[in-house]
Amino acid sequence: MIMKTRLLGQVYQFKHLKDLFAKANEEKSGDRLAGISAESVQERIAAKQVLASLKVSDIRNHPLIPAEEDEVSRIIEEQINEPTYRKIQNWTIAELREYILDDTTTGEDLLRLCRGLTSEMIAAVTKLMSNLDLIHAANKLEIVTKCNIAIGHKGTLASRLQPNHPTDSVNGMLASLKEGLSYGIGDAVIGINPVDDSVESVKRLLHATHDFIQEWKIPTQNCVLAHVTTQMKAIEQGAPADMIFQSIAGTEAANKSFGINASLLDEANVMIRELGTSAGPQRLYFETGQGSELSAEAHFGIDQLTMESRNYGFARRYDPYILNTVVGFIGPEYLYDCKQVVRAGLEDHFMGKMHGIPMGVDICYTNHIKADQNDIEDLGVLLTAAGVNFIIAAPMGDDCMLNYQSLSYHDVATLRQTLNRRPAPLFEEWLEDVGIMQNGKLTALAGDLTVFHK
Template sequence: MPYRHTIQQHTYNFDTLTTLLAKASPFRSGDALAGVAAADYKERVAAQLALADVPLKNFLEEAVIPYEQDEVTRLIIDSHNEQAFAPVAHFTTGQFRDWLLSDEADPVTLKKLAPGLTPEMVAAVSKLMRNQDLICVARKCEVITTFRNTLGLKGRLSVRLQPNHPTDDPKGIAASIVDGLLYGSGDAVIGINPATDSPDHVATLLQMLDAIIQRFNIPTQSCVLCHVTTSLQLIQQKAPLDLVFQSIGGTEKTNKSFGINLALLQEAYDAALTLQRGTLGSNVMYFETGQGSSLSANAHEGVDQQTCEARAYAVARKFSPLLVNTVVGFIGPEYLFDGKQIIRAALEDHFCGKLLGLPMGVDVCYTNHAEADQDDMDNLLTLLGVAGCNYIMGIPGADDIMLNYQSTSFHDALYVRKVLGLRPAPEFEQWLIKQGIMNEEGAVVPVEDRHRLLQLIN
């Protein structure tokens, strides 16, 4: 279906909804690389104005990737909840934006609406929003998940303790874990990116993490971020695996490049549930995404990278995950060139995921060859704290020595919790208080005698 808009007697034509969505996106280097970006600012504004007039129902009738050739499209269409969609079914995209910003769209209403929204709908409306709009609406969305603690409550900000080591040395990993715990990090998950994906190696790391959690009765969960097929092998061996991890994308071809499909994810999800390791809940999946992953795999199917990213959230939503993390600046400047683009992309991802009903975290990060620095990350971290982000990363010194990129530190987490009055997950907070790591006011206290925790690395 063709779309058009006229500015100063010049009519801009957009042949398909896919083209319109791409041209309406705020500029980023990845879309320019893919050849789908607007030619100039005028064309982008014309596309945004045309997109504002598109009825939301059109997104159910015109797929950005054909239903017959893509299983993610089939998932989106086949799982759409018409009853949940009904209250907004008469809106155009522009009217939907205005409604989302109104007081009528409160947390309860948005939670009920989530199953009725498709990724393309939320991607489209995000393209019409300023950063403050994305923050305002995302802040209203509360997505709560449970495993051994409760994540996503209002007034809370959790942290993934990321103790990566270039050789997976157990003492090096343990030292980082102790460091993070003593700064109040680790309630989202203690998650290791392994240097190798071998089942025996991953099993050793899982056993070490489980021993720490069980020995000190820490109300959190662990994860070694191996491939889903490795997790399946370990589940069959009854390894102490809490969460199944997998990187996912928004097209069937992207997921094929990751060595996965929906059936494999379903198998892993079902297998993880049989372990029954959660004490408070059974959200057993952990997914990571990132704008540019489909383009980098030459699997974007002509769709802009932000819409591809939103489609990945449909894959995540199917499996009721405990955590979803957009690793926003990790792929590099070819996709998000500088701090401005990274900040915009992170706010879009967080908004879209939350509106679709997902427990969104953000790895506030950049690669060393991007036009960004830690001041940009400070700005983004603060914006995400205001927006109600479920969790961020905690890495020693904000410098991941295994993955070689810059993220957020344990100190950064303390900063944003302090300035915004945020607390850890309630069960984890009580554990920190009991251990003398945090006081009742939420401040980390100096610990003179650390021998009991430091024996972990002996």
């Protein structure tokens, strides 16, 4: 591999693929914190130039973390469709980018192509793309999955209703749940982050959401986002769960810091298929976010974009119903400001879709990051244009338990109305039946919780 180039009279030499990948990445405070980012715009451009000239096979033949040293690397390598890979192994990364963006390349073409790509190859081409490239390419991909209902159809925008409560109060949670439903939110999942990661708390919340869903015949799914082992114990004790959730990472060591490995998730996948309350076939929910491997001190000198791509390679093993990146949650140490948050959100969405993952985004920020509500509304528009499967919504965009800012219920409704998106088909039928929506538009009952007091 040629690992150097001349730019404006200066020679830029890169030590190895890790170094090249990191320096070709757009500016991220996490990469700078790790001491691996480009020192100048010129060095970043030089790295992109070298990366563009590499072949697809160069990346596979020089793994950033060898398969014999890392479980995630083994899983990514084992997934490669060899006939598809052989057709493209001599393409340069620049040629791969051109193929993805070509007008004649369809979403179906990309879903076939992705089976021949490793996560590092997808990360590499992402680094060569502009924000508009990422939006245009991702929008080609339609990835439909089904738990109790199907989401991901072209022209739709699903949402996770997040009725968190600072004391796990069932009454408080139900109040937020009713408000969200009254704005047409909740087709992807009614998903609660519990304060108390105990089996009894998880059981109580699962029973409460399941009972409400059954009473009102709502075509959706429930989930309580406790640790996977807590959920498994609750399900063993009879709790009604439609899916199992877990945060994942891009290296074996980072997953170990989360208390998980592939065999545990295999076990959870079998359990939810046997004991879960959903129809399926997809019943798993994963969450990721750029910077998690660095925060766990398990990134091995690899940039956070590439690490995030490896998350999706790991997730692909399990054919999940949904996955979302929590794009601004970890903080300014990893994504410093709104520009970096927007870039990361578009990168993550594209990379997830290029793995065949049904991709969602929690469009959010913490109060110590250089971003505000206008910035995440902007990202909401960009991701909706990019065809994101679902986004997360909290009451008034303010999660009173996790203490961070997200999109609100009415933000999702506004995105649907402005960009001509609909809820998932079965969920929209239900909204019309209860009078909340008519002909794709919210009615005067929107935001009226008394709909559920009749």
